[in-house]
Amino acid sequence: LMTIASRPVLYGEPVIDRGLEEWSREWISADLDDVDFRITITSGAVDAVERLLAQALMRDDAVALEDPCFLASIHTVRLGGYRAVPVPVDAEGMTVDGLRSALEAGVRAVICTPRAQNPTGASLTASRAAELRAVLADHPYVLIIEDDHFSMLSQRHYESLIGPAHRRFALVRSVSKFLGPDMCLAIAATDVETAERLAMRLSPGTTWVSHLLQRLALTQLTDEAVMAEVAAAAAHYAERNSAFAARLRADGIDATPSDGMSLWVEFPQPARTIADRLMRRGWLARTGDDFALDEKAEPSHHLRLTVHDLSDGEAESLVADLVAAGR
Numbered sequence: 001l002m003t004i005a006s007r008p009v010l011y012g013e014p015v016i017d018r019g020l021e022e023w024s025r026e027w028i029s030a031d032l033d034d035v036d037f038r039i040t041i042t043s044g045a046v047d048a049v050e051r052l053l054a055q056a057l058m059r060d061d062a063v064a065l066e067d068p069c070f071l072a073s074i075h076t077v078r079l080g081g082y083r084a085v086p087v088p089v090d091a092e093g094m095t096v097d098g099l100r101s102a103l104e105a106g107v108r109a110v111i112c113t114p115r116a117q118n119p120t121g122a123s124l125t126a127s128r129a130a131e132l133r134a135v136l137a138d139h140p141y142v143l144i145i146e147d148d149h150f151s152m153l154s155q156r157h158y159e160s161l162i163g164p165a166h167r168r169f170a171l172v173r174s175v176s177k178f179l180g181p182d183m184c185l186a187i188a189a190t191d192v193e194t195a196e197r198l199a200m201r202l203s204p205g206t207t208w209v210s211h212l213l214q215r216l217a218l219t220q221l222t223d224e225a226v227m228a229e230v231a232a233a234a235a236h237y238a239e240r241n242s243a244f245a246a247r248l249r250a251d252g253i254d255a256t257p258s259d260g261m262s263l264w265v266e267f268p269q270p271a272r273t274i275a276d277r278l279m280r281r282g283w284l285a286r287t288g289d290d291f292a293l294d295e296k297a298e299p300s301h302h303l304r305l306t307v308h309d310l311s312d313g314e315a316e317s318l319v320a321d322l323v324a325a326g327r
């Protein structure tokens with residue numbers, strides 16, 4: 001911290017730490033081929049999404065959201081006074097028909113989680129991403145926001161909806177999942193116009209993300225020991241989730257490990273019934289109902305299970321309790 005704090009930053013200086021900007025540019029260039037972008041630093045991904053929507057949309061404008069969806073995005077859209085238009089998600093990400101219908105319904109922005117979608121764990125495949133880009137090609141000014149929250153921990157290749165000719169886009173990468181949510185920092189790569197408007201939304205509020213945090217993030221991102229821990233964490237999530245899915249399958253519950261922190265498991269019964277029975281056995285699991293965009297949707301049959309921290313013994317007893325709850 002002493003080295004990071006050595007030079008004070010005063011009013012009027014560039015708001016982005018030069019070193020972090022360079023590092024971010026290199027990191028993101030590897031995934032946004034042929035796309036001209038500018039870097040902005042925000043106080044996390046949720047902050048970026050809120051400000052990105054605010055700089056592009058008016059009240060009542062429609063926003064395409066994945067269904068089921070990350071809760072904070074649902075809240076951000078509701079609190080901003082925008083209209084959420086659901087786009088179903090399957091194992092390969094947003095569906096093509098779903099996105100097409102949302103665009104026909106006039107959405108002005110699309111929020112997509114390209115990898116480790118929360119809650120389903122789905123990641124875009126190369127072919128699905130190409131199909132979605134083709135649908136978006138006729139709508140170059142619809143703002144695409146990609147929330148790549150699992151980035152460094154993901155086991156999947158990054159596939160994007162952002163084509164080289166798309167005019168309004170933001171790829172947002174928070175450091176929350178691999179450096180910790182208290183860093184309150186995300187890197188946003190956007191087109192130039194969006195970067196300028198985003199900077200205007202930041203200046204009257206937080207003004208800038210503290211250079212202390214920016215330097216601290218950069219110090220960790222360029223430290224081999226920290227990066228080795230991040231790689232170990234990525235392997236840990238993947239290995240624990242896959243082992244748990246194998247245990248479930250061995251006991252007759254169909255489960256496929258996907259990318260992300262959690263498993264998304266389908267049951268023949270409504271998930272609420274299973275979750276209530278689990279609660280009586282001391283487990284707390286979220287049902288898919290919590291993540292549905294339409295409050296009147298049919299009851300969900302999915303549970304989101306976060307199991308990577310369980311010991312082998314605990315995992316075994318959870319599987320036994322899931323089997324019993326499903327009877």
Ligand SMILES: Cc1ncc(COP(=O)(O)O)c(C=O)c1O
Nearest residue numbers: 044045046070118149174176181
């Ligand atoms: C899809 C998704 N986006 C963003 C975040 C959090 O981002 P931040 O802490 O940077 O606001 C999460 C955290 O769970 C998430 O699941």
